[in-house]
Amino acid sequence: MRRVLVVGFVLVSMLLVFGGFGYAGGVIKIGALYNLTGEMSSIDAPALNGVKLAAKEVNEKGGVLGKKIRIIAIDTKTNQKECATAARQLLSEGVVAGIGYGDTTYVLAAAPLFQKKHVPFITSGATLPELPKMIGNYMFLVPFGDNVQAYAMADFLYKDLHVRRVIIWTNKATDYTLALSKYFKERFTKLTGKKSILLEDFFQTGDKDYSAQIARVKALKPQPDALFISSIPDDIGIIVKQVREAGIKQPIAGGDGYDTPLLVKVPGPKLANDIYYTTHQAWDNPDPVVQNFIKNYKRMFGHEPENAFAALGYDALMLVVRAIKRAGSDNPAAIRDALAKEKGYHGVAGTISYKNGSRVPQKAVAIMKVEQGKIKFVKMVMPNM
Amino acid sequence: MIAGIYTLVILGGISYTMERTLNDYHLTVVEFLGIYVILAVSLALTNSFTGLFSLGHPAFMAIGAYISAILTFPPIRKAIMMPALPHFLANMQLPFCLAVIIGGVIAALSAFIIGFPVLRLRGHYLAVATIGFMIIVQVLITNMNSLTRGPLGINGIYPYTDIWWVYIWVVVTVYTVWRVLNSRFGRAMLAIREDEIAAESLGISLTYFKLFPLVLGAFFAGVAGGLWAHLVTAITPSSFSLPLAFLLVVMLVIGGKSITGAIIGALLIGIVSELLRPLEMATQMYGLTQIVTAIGLLAILIKKPGGIAGSKEINLVSLYKSLKVLR
Structure with missing residues (x-):
C-alpha cells in the first residue's frame, strides 16, 4: 500500500511540474482536440501530426508576432463527454484558438463551448457544411463541405464521363453519407432532370450482404451509366467486391469516405476497377507545397502522411497563424475577424478563402480514379455553387 | 438525523466554495464526478445489493437524456430540427427539473417493461436482456430521424446542469438508496442476493423484489442521463453504449458492495483519468490513462478482491462522534 502511495505521489508531482511549463511567457497557446485513442484515431492521429508539423515549422522561423506557438493537445478518447471536459480545460488554460476533429459528432460537443467564450474553433476534418450555422460565428471549416464534394462528383460524372442515368445507394446510419447523397441527388437532377435517378437504395454500417440491392440494380431497364454509393470507409471494400463479382461493370462513384486502403485491399486489384472518388488532396500532385509537406512529414514522423487529414491539420494551424499575423494580435476575437477575411491561403489540401461571410471554404476537390487496384489522380474540380 | 443535516451542510458548503473558486473546467469535472456517483450508487441497487447483473444503465440514461433534452428544447428550434414531434411536444418547453424527472420516470417505465418478463427467469438472463435492450434503444434513436435527428444527435442543448442540480440529485440518490437498503425492501434484496430459494421460502416475492431495484435504479439512471x-x-445514440456500462461495473468492482464503495469507485475512476491527463499531455504518450487505470484495477483486484470498501459503510454518526462534532 505504501508503495502505491509513493508511486501516486511521484505521478502527481510529475504532473504538477510538467503542468507548470505552460505558464512561461512569450507563447501563444493553441488548443488541439483530437481522438487519439478509440475508433476515430486512424483519422485524428494523422491530423494532430499535421498540426504539430505546422507548429514546428512556424516556430523554427521565429514564431509569430515574436512569440512561439505552443500546441496543447488533448486526447478525447472518441467520447463526447471527454470532448466537453477537454474543451473547457483548454479554454481555462487560455488558448486563443482551438483546432480539432475529423468528425462532426465530436465538433458538436466541443465547439459550442468555444463559441460561448468567443474563441475561434477550426475543424480540420468535419465536412458538414451546416456546422458554422449550427454553432456560430466562431466556427470555421478547413475542408470543403459535403455539398461541394457531392457537386464536384456530379459535375465530373456528367461532363467528363457523360453519365446520364445513375442509381444511388446510401448508408442511412451516418449523417455524412446521408448528406452526401442528398447533395449529389440535388446536383445531378439539376443537370439532367428528375428521371435520371433510376433507383435509390439503402444499407447500414456493417451490412455484409448486398445481394438484394444488387438484384434490384440488375433488374433495371435501361441500365444505369454509373453507381453513386455513399459509404463510410468500413463498408466500401465489401460493397465494391460484391458489386463487381455480380458482374456489374459500370463505374462506381463516391466521396472522401473511399479514401482508405480498404478500397483496394478487400476486393483485390482485379475487382477494384473503374472507381471514382472525391478527396482533399492527391499525394502525387506535383505542387511543391504538397511535395514539401510529404518530405517534412516523413522527416518528423518517419513515414509518409497516412491520409488527407494530416494535410488538413497542417492547413488548420497555418490558417490560424496567418490570421494572428494579419490581426497583429493574439486576441481571440481579433483572430476570428482576421480568419473570416482569409482570401487565398495556398495550403497543402487546396486553396482556402472564406467568401461572402461563409466560414466553409470554397475549394477545389481532387477526383481520384482506381484502375486495376492502382489509385490515380485525375483532376481538381471546382464546382460552381 | 443531526448527522444527516451536518453532512448536507458540509457538502453544500463544499459545493458553494467550489462554485466560487474553481474554473469552468474543474467545475465540469466535479459535476461529472457527481453524475458518476448517481450512476454508480443506483447501479449498486441491482448489481451489488440484489445480485442481479444489469448492463442496462446506458440505455436508461439514453432514454432520460433524449426525453429531457426534447422537453427543455426551445419550440422555435424544435420546428426545424425535429419536424415529426407530435403537436403537444413540439410546443412544449418544460423547466429543467421537471424534464429530468419525466426522463427518469420514462426510463423507469421502460425498465419495468423489460424487467417484468426477464426477471421471472433465474440465472444471468438480465445481463443479456439489458444488453439487448441497449441495442434496441440505440437502433431506435438512430432511425427515428425526425424525432431524434438520427446519428447526428441533438446538439445545442442549453447547459442547465450546474453544481447545485448535481448536488441535489446526488443527495436524493444516496439518501433514497440508503433508506431502501435499511428497510424491509433492502433486507429482502440482500436475502435474494445470498440465496434465492431460501429467500423465496421466507415468503419474499422474487419477481417483485428483483423488479423494484431495477426500476428504481433505472429512474436514477434516467435522471443522470438528463443531467x-x-x-x-x-x-x-453512441454517447450511451457498452463501454459506459462496463465503466460503471468497474466502479462497483473496485469500490465494493456498499453505498460507500460505489461512491469511492465512482470518484476514483472519474478523478484518475483527469489527474493523469496533464501527464499524458506532457509526455505525449496518449493512451496512458487507460493503461494506468487498467493496472490500478488489476492491483485492487489482487490486493482487495472485495473492493476498496468491501461491504462496509461509513457510519456518519460514529464518524462525527470520533471527530467530536457530535456527542
Missing part, C-alpha cells in the same frame, strides 16, 4: 445531456450539451 449529462444538459452538461455535455450534445448527445448522440
